[in-house]
Amino acid sequence: DAGVIQSPRHEVTEMGQEVTLRCKPISGHDYLFWYRQTMMRGLELLIYFNNNVPIDDSGMPEDRFSAKMPNASFSTLKIQPSEPRDSAVYFCASSSLAMSSYNEQFFGPGTRLTVL
């Protein structure tokens, strides 16, 4: 398996623009997570899905952030409008309780977002 795939790897945009980050989880995994990593706040869980259904979005910072999972192999995280304080590395991760009894999470390589 290719692992968790994220695109783009780097995104530079201007304040006010819409940003869409994409993720393809590992085939067969039924949990998908979106994290944000910054120097100031460390690794933050934004939202997670189980079987394509959002379970907990309490980590989403505000209404400018939205996430969807239209099918088992694709998820998006959208920021509209983007602000400089959204600059961070965004990670997608997936897991499967059936495949890993100890709940290992598999992380993608991340998208480095810079909002000017």
Added chain:
Amino acid sequence: GEDVEQSLFLSVREGDSSVINCTYTDSSSTYLYWYKQEPGAGLQLLTYIFSNMDMKQDQRLTVLLNKKDKHLSLRIADTQTGDSAIYFCAEKGGGSYIPTFGRGTSLIVHP
């Protein structure tokens, strides 16, 4: 809520042992993990320990768990420059599927 604390930086000399420490608050933790993040990459599971164990060894890695004090440590023997990375401690409570991550410890290995 659950909390996982770890120091932010550790600097060691190549060939020495590294010990990264972590404390957590959830007394119902079932699994505890160490993830490694190399520069420019995502996190990758390094090792884990079940809460009914107090030690786990895997080649150069030794994990010690003191459940009474809610303290977890990762010892890397004969630390190499390739071990330079950020190490995240994480725990999963019995009532949750989702692990809680610490902020990560940056391990710097110098010659």
